[in-house]
Amino acid sequence: MTPEGPGWRRMLALFVLVMVYLCVGAAIFSHIEGDPEIERRLQLEAFLRNFLGNHSCVQHEDLISVLREVDQEFTFALNTLRNTTVYTQWDFIGAFSFVVTVVTTIGYGNLAPKTYSGKVALAVYALLGIPITLIMLNYLGQLLTRLSTRVNKCKLCSAKPLVNKLLNMVLIVALGLTMLFILPALAFSYIEDWTVLEALYYCFVTLSTIGFGDYIAAMSENRLGHRGAGDLYRIVTYVWILFGLAYLSLLINYISNVFIKKAEEMERLTKEKLEAEVSRLQQELSKTGKSVYKTAANVKSSVKGKMWEAPSGNGIEQETGNVTLLRISQLSES
Template identity: 35%
Template sequence: TPLLVLGYVFYLLLGAMVFQLLEKQAEIHFWDQFQLEKLKFLQNYTCLDRQALEQFVKVLMEAWEKGVNPEGNSTNPSNWDFSNSFFFAGTVVTTIGYGNLSPSTVAGQIFCVFYALFGVPLNLAFLNQLGKGLNAHLITLERWVQKPGRAQVVQTLAVAIFLTTGTLLFLVFPPLVFSYVEGWSYGEGFYFTFITLSTIGFGDYVVGTNPNKHYIPVYRSLTAIWIIFGLAWLALVFNV
């Protein structure tokens, strides 16, 4: 146990040092660039002063924190239509919580607390049952390949096919879809896929949020279903 504690603390310290090394200079660069853009804006629009600009930036930040994308206009699709609400409900019960959208009303916040209180255990029970169902098919497959006359290599091959199929369906192909629909690179799509299925959910990449793109109504609902089945498959993989 002491060795595990030391290893855990060391891993956290290592992560902190590497992230600081990789990200701090980029943050400073973006900050300087942002300040330069604000200065240019004030120079181009002399009718504004710095205080007015800072107030406008504050309004933009508050809008973003409430889930309103400052880009576009009033024709932007609602964050709370049924498809987006279904997607949000999925991120609550799976504990992904991207952070780009959250209830802004007191009633919505209270409901979210109780919804998560019952939804998270329900989701765990559902994933457990779904995993058992997938595991039952895997056991059936193993029994089939274990019949006399079938070599051990066939059994290994069958399990490998099962794992490969799941990897393609949940980790390899989805980034291609997200890249096509969202305009991301494949690397960005894979990053979103991993961050989502690992339930980290930073919120820096979220599907269906670009106001300049027209999404099919069920796009985010289908993504939520992919997340649920992907989590069940991953749970099964870790138990194989």
């Protein structure tokens, strides 16, 4: 019985492919982001030196202490400087947004437990919540698959089945991208005051569970930041995340299956070519062996069938073709 699943050779090949892909990605982003980062840091360095030069009353160590404290609660520090009301991010809606990012493994990083009891509770909560959420997303993905199957049965072009299948696939992808990317991106662009490109970037980073946290929707700083509409906006946003995760995981699984099928097909074709080549070589060797055996048998029978008669003499050498025989006869007594 052959073991199921990929073998070590396929796993090693896949590991090498992933490592090469990661190295290529690292080289690309290092080239794109490296110089702009150095430029930003040089500008920040010039700004800080200029600030200290223009504000000689501010001590260097005091500024370091201020920046260290601000780094812990940057948003709150901005609100404090703006004389806004002190509020907590850990109200029910804020905590709801936090647990959604936990169980979906998005993890923006903008909100994290600071107490030891909160960190322990997070570990226990995530161990239970992540599997349950994955099961729910799996079921939701199956429902979306059924819906896409029904759409795939539409006869937009009944005369040509291949064209009809292609049109149905385009319709499914277009509907998904429109409902879960384009329309939400337009809404985020208006409410969060982002560009459309930034909103699309946020949609992909969120639904792919990458979750950098550089752009976060449904926070307090937006056009619906007040109570009521802002809370409803947060809930709708995280419901969108759940449906979007199911759709994007379905799309990623489809792309993965296409790659797997292509790899298996290439492996099968390569195996068939090798087997055909080995079979051809075996046939050639068999033919060659039979020919050699037949030639040897003909030579052997030819040698055995020949009779050579020696003329008078004690030792006479006689040649017939390429075969030389030496026959020694005894002299008869007179």
